[in-house]
Amino acid sequence: MVKLNRFIQFNDETIDANMLLLYEKLGRALAEAPYLNMTERKLFEFEPISGNVSLSVFWRHRTESITHAGRLSDVYLLTVGFWKHFSVKQWLDFRKTYSSHPLRKFAEELLLMLEEFRLMDVVVKQRPGTAQAFSVRRKLMLQFHYDLLKSNFQKGFLADALINHLYITLHEGILSDLQVDWHLPIEHIQRIAIFASDAHSTSEMSDLTKRIIFMVEEILEQDLVLQYYAVGDSVSDKTAAFHYHDGMEDAEKGEEGIKETIEEIFRTWHRETEDESGVHLEYEIEHGRSGKSEGGEAAEGNDNAQIDQIGKGSSTGDENQKRQQMVEERKDDNKEYDRKKAGVKFGKENANVVYIEELVEVQSDEKNRYKLQQWREQQKPFVRSFVEEIKKRIEMKEDSRRTGLMKGRLSSNLLTMAVDERPRPFYRKNSPAKNLDAVFGLLVDGSASMMDKLDETKEAVLLFHDVLRQLSVRHEISSYYEDAEQATKDVQPNVFGLMHTFEDVQKDDGMTILSFETNEDNRDGFAIRWMADRLVKRMEKHKFLLVFSDGEPSAFGYDRNGILDTREAVMEVEKKGISVIHLFLSTDNPTDDQRNLFSMMFGNKSAASDSVEDFSDQTLRILRKLLSIVINQ
Template sequence: MTAMKRFIDFNDERVDADERLRHERLARALAGEPELRLTERKLLEYNLPDHEMAMSVFWRHRSAEIREAGRLSDIYLLAAGFWTGFDLAAWRDFAGRSANHPLRNLLRQTVLLIEEMRLSDAVMKERPGTKEAFNIRREVYAGQHGAQLPINLRHGHPSDALFNHFHLVLNGAGDDSLGEISALADPVLFLGFDSRSTRDSIRVVERLAPILEEHLDQDLIRTYYAIADSFTSTRSGFHYHKGVKTAEAGEEGEKDTIQEVFRTWHGASQSEKGPHLDYELEHGRIGKSDAGSSREGRAGMDVQSFGRGRSVADEQTGRGQSGTGSGEAGPGEWRQAKGFGSENTGVVFRERVAEPDREGDAGQKTDEWRSESAPYVRAIEREMKKRIERKREDRRDGLPMGRLSGNPVDILLSERPKPFYRKQRPSERLDAVFGLLVDGSGSMADKLQETKKAVLLFHDVLTALAVKHGIVSYQEDAGLATKERQPNEFLWLHRFADTGKDDSGRILAWEAGDDNRDGFAIRWMTRQLGRMQEQHKFLLIFTDGEPSAFGYGQNGIVDTAEAVNEAEKKGITIIHLFLSAQPVDERQQELFRMMYGNRTASAESLSRFSDETIRILRKLLALVASAD
């Protein structure tokens, strides 16, 4: 569904897909997690259920140099610092003991501040190349906290002002504007420079706690770190540091890391995916049922039959109406999306073949459109046949073996004669296959006629040249989509196996649906094309805007760009054609370049959509015909 013209234009943030993918690959490499997702939120944080980590929006709207360095420093901290260096056992223990403390937020945020400084130093020591990014980070944040300190004092937020001061002190830019409390707290805070573990950082804050309690009666107003929110327990009862004996006992206990928790969570969530209410009765159980024909069962007995449960989701999506009983989905059955990218883990999908439109009006419209496009179809057909014929007649001369040339003088005049030639192997047809994805979202409703006309033209040209092709409309059911389940449907207007078949009736029967999950659709069609044996593979996409589906949003732009890159690496050429009633503006062009690179085109108006389709087809077919 298009989202190009938003009412609140100034709030229309765009994500740079290439930049996000580059950063995500870096995060995955540092963390050693190939399925880790990277997103952007107000504060640094981890999201266990979605297996993602979030950079901060703090770096937006800054110079390109600062923005890049800041985001890189976020990734270094998330994927190389806190990822393996933050002791979750120590943190949970401290969070539980401080749950009822009147300054618990200030205490917890100060621990995380000291931890950021400790872990950033550790990352810089291990990876010297990160120093520049961290130096810029510290300089920018020091400026931010320095500016906020007097504002917080003026507004009566002493705890926030003190936290600003702590940040400046740990960055070597402290001041004496807070008087007695800073004079008492700073010497203790300086111990944070010697922290070697999370427990060391906690000990420093526990020694700070009595000083803070004596001078402050108000906790933090703002939150500066959300990085440990997913791992914080709620046990009560705050106790001050009890000495070395207790600390040593804690060090010997279990030490979790964020990496370990992520892997455990992800492994568990992976095992739970798929249809949850399908049951196999694998064991007999001693006892009798109410059924008269039942018999006593015992553990270890062979399975006599299988049963399947039904859920509300099954009723909504139609699952179970035509089960195959084999464990694999049959035609029209819903399947769980696996291996289609991290943004599509909750997707279920099915494939259907469109019913042809057999009304008299449809046949008349088909004849009219074909009458208009016939000259173009014949022109392309003649051009491609000439290219194929020319290729047949071409021959290679000067070969050491083959057929003897009609002029054998080369044998007498040359020291190493090559008087032979070979004819090119005749080409019966173009060695290519085309896949066409048509956006089936609701925003296409006012563009159906021109889109159908262009799709029919595409179908007629390739049918005339006997080129294998598949045409599919894709859409997501917005009414049934939830966080756990997003039903997507692929409607075949022409199947790859139906080469030579006239499917104009199916094309004219196509109607618009709800949403469009482009990255998922591209990966699905990439799999279809991957099964084909043709040398040249092309995937065309007709859309009228950016991806729009449940929970997709800006991540859909990144997911689509990633899907395009994956397809290109598999030798599939992707061409995007934007359908709009108005000329494309600069922002729209920039968005499409993010997703499709330089392989995107647009029609100046709806009436020019078929012309643009012809231009693209002619260019691609000529490329195939001229290839060796």
């Protein structure tokens, strides 16, 4: 779906998907947690329930080297420092102590600032290679706090100004000339803060924070106005304690109590999320842990379990027949019967997707029949010349022969036997190929934004279908969209409209293609994985997945994350030996921002048309290039 131009440019920005995936892989390796997801938010923080760690937007709009070093420092702090060396119990005790204090936010953020200072040194000692990134971080953050200090002081935000002052004190010492006339025992406060250099635990930092609060709580009249740290916001009693499915009250022994580290919290939430997924919980039956089963031969639940047996009752009569009839009626009347659950198999962003695969209903009216005849007459010369060109190239490849071999047919030129020290007088003809050893999958964006270019898109898809059909190349064509009206946080219904399948072989589905209509949203990463799952089962050597769309993905809860999910899907599919090619369908020339966006999602395999009339030409160019690869290999 084409993105609207937003008034606030910042809201329209996206992080480079490739770089974010790089930070995600680094974070997973450092934390030894392959389930971690990397996102970007206002401040760097943890989100245990969703399994996310978030980088800060603070590092945007700087030179590339500074942005990279700053984000690396966030990754190091999150996945090495706070991950294992931040005491969750001490933090929760501290928050409880100051939960009703007038300077609650100041107290919490001061402790987190002191912990950041301590953990930077912990990380550098463990991994000296991180020192450079932290050096950049200190320099930028010091400038940030210097700039805010005077501003906050002049506005009367004394708690904020004190946070700025103490940050500078921690990293530059108490001799810094800050030119601020404090009405606080600032020198004494600074000397207390300097003891942070000798602290070795969250508990010791907590004691230092309490001493500073004791000295300022009678003087500061207002709590923090700005927020500087969010890393502890999501570490609450709810997330830190072992949690159960809704309705559970009793816990097994050994699973109660507060977790010691953020690492343990994340692993607990991840394990519970895994336990509550799969076929064995398809109907959300409440599960229990406190009771023991009477049987000793129960099988453990399996996420990949398949139904392999059907039991029949011993009743007589026509009840089974009636039931089967009811099932068939329900299948015809209710599409939900055919819904499949995507789960994590199709990407973490699509865990709540349910989808159906349905044949596009053919609208064989006079208008469509006329269009089909007219378009095929217009395309006929192009299809004929293209098919003849490809067939000639195949014949040339078959007629060519490999010479200079150690064995094979004896060549008529035997001079090499007398001249060469190691003669190779043999040759072989290439084995003729009956068909091109290739298979294609085509995904067509079915979102509402395609409406103004629907006919031109159908023409391009029809051309694609006719060319491959005449070349006897297996292919599948499907539209994809999400039902925006029915989508919720827990369930996002998606539909694949099949226009031509691999099993249809050379069947003429021109009328089906013309019956395709637009719908609502598009979830590209999910659709790419779905088509790849079908392609990977094919036996052909060359597998190609084409995506025809008119912009970035847009679906429920899939805004910024959709770009990253699509890029991740493309990378996953490429690793399986499937080439992903994108064609941007638009009524206007793509802007530089759009080209950068497509490059971010699809790499260098993204093409764009200058106008709607150019869709078919671009389709032929893509097919020519891809089939050339097949012929030459």
